[in-house]
Amino acid sequence: MFVISHAAHGYLASAALHNRIVNNDYKLFLWLCIFFSVFPDIDGVFSTTVAGHHSILHTPMFWIVLCGLIYVISQKFNPAKSHLITLGIFLGATLHIITDWITARTVGIQWLYPFSGQNFYVYSIYPEQGQIPVFEMITDPYWSFYMENKVLFGFEIGLNFLALIFLIKNSNLLKMKGSL
Template sequence: MTHTLFGFAIYGALNKIKMDNKTKLAFLAASVGSSVIPDIDLQWASSSAKYLMSHRGITHSFFMVPVWAALFYVLSYIIFRVKDRRIFTTAFAGVLLHIISDWTNAWGTGLLEPFTSRRYSIGVIPNEGHIFWAIAIVVALLLLLFRRKEYRLRIFRTFWFLSAIYASFQIAFSAYIYFELKAEGYKQVSFRADRYPGGLTYFALNDNVVVEGGYELGGEREVTQNYPIDHVDLEELKENRSARDIILFAPFVVTQDLGDHIRLFDPRFSGRIAMLDIQIPKVN
């Protein structure tokens, strides 16, 4: 739904004064369609652990951006008989924004498919997009208060201005915490953003222990949980499809030897998403 919101916001921010109705429809279709088209992979994504690698894969790759944009350029001519180079650039922006916004949340995306199956995420924006919807409500109220046509373009562009401020703040705040943790000697750091600005849950690896902690703007950084990592043969675990998908998906994984089983999980979602917390019988 947030990607659809972005699509309408892209359309609203376009200067459409000299466009006829048919051209406007073509740009609306390109704006909204391009903003959601990468998620077409949900049509074939499995509900099991395979979902981790079947969703946000090749359709979300940087290499697909011009392909999707060209598709909407061609469709605008076939359906609306509109031939305008700006449709390509509009669709290009819509697809690119979808991919980048997915990259910024903890779930991540396959930016470099098909050359690598690795999932990339920086986790500085929450998955749900509550702040963007709050900004959209403000914009909707402004549109009701200022109904003259000459105000609409400025108001829609205000959405992008405020969104950029929010995203920049989250990135800067996360970078501050990241370098602080790295300076303390942690080898690897990952984030899962909270719903409100300035709230982050961090996961930092050092000495075979993943530390989970919380940080709020103006508050103290505190450790909430530790996840000791037991040494296991990851290459052997990769023979199990679910384990292999978690290893490819997660920035780092925690492995625990439970005797007859090996527990493998992504600490960012431990206990929250079943497919990211599995137990595999040991091979005798």
Template sequence: MIIAHGPAGYLLTKIFTTTILRNSIGSITNSRRYNLLILAGIVGGIMPDFDFIYHIFIDSDRTPHHSYITHMPIFWICMMSLLGITGKMLKKPWFSTVTITMCSAALLHLICDTITGTIYWLYPFNMHPFNVFTVSGKYIWWVHNYIYHWTFLIEITIVTIAMAVFLQIPKTIRYLLTIIRRDKTLQKIFIRLGVCALGITLIILIGSIKFDFDNRVFQKIIKLKHYISRNASIIR
């Protein structure tokens, strides 16, 4: 993933603050503790990629940065355990809460990277890389290989949801739905807008699949057409 790590960490922290951590931070969402926890989640979400600085300026792009210790799940599990125990020993539960949240967001980063990247989940016992989908390296700039892959839509979805939660759009949507239920004209307008949005989404999806597979499906269809035409001419 490229753009969704920070937003994913934000969403994870929002879930924490409304469930298991609700009693420890209180109900005031603009409190200092709440803001600190949200910041910890966002920073934790992008923290594993800090090794990219070393990768570019010191390692000179010789080693894939997913091979560094900061991209190993065992590293963040150990950090979470160590910092959590330290906070408990120092009798500072809030320190443990912040650091565990940050490390949890870092682990979520690795889960997201597993979608199209390679993460060594069994390190140090096994160096087998795990990934769900493989992104081809047909473009010179590696970023293009990811943004033209259909899984980039997952990143866009995560970013969109994070923005909606941050801007409290769900509350606005509930208010709009209340108004729409009372007006049939508005219902027709929103149905048409929804159909248009669905059509645009399908076009983007088809376009991304087309980019990803480099028109191989269409090339096979053309080859099949030429094959049939050639055989038909021979029969004649």
């Protein structure tokens, strides 16, 4: 899945929970969800190939441990927002892992890491197609390969359009509230 799509699902998740979060805290939650729905792909900067970029940042155990530590630390420094901070980070990262698992084309997700290094995926993966630098993902031949699975590509495009619709709708609501 491409970075913009990860940001879109982070936005959609935070928008879905908007009514359950105090307005003063919503912006923090929104930005945590968006940032951490993209953050696991930072490992792509350090990877030589697309197929090799799923590091420990793409494993659930890493995020469970990290969010546990963040929760404990934030309880000491900002107990009123510790749940919100932890949830925003965990939700964003977990959605990233789930959507990468669903849309995997070259490498799966190691759901059982560190107990197993097995990659899990929904559709067949083709690691040989991912032996290119991460920054070449948006050029052919990888781009054409990525679009071959119309269901996955449609899911990703649909997710982006849905996020765009919600973004426009929510920005119009904010403008109307401001003019009242």
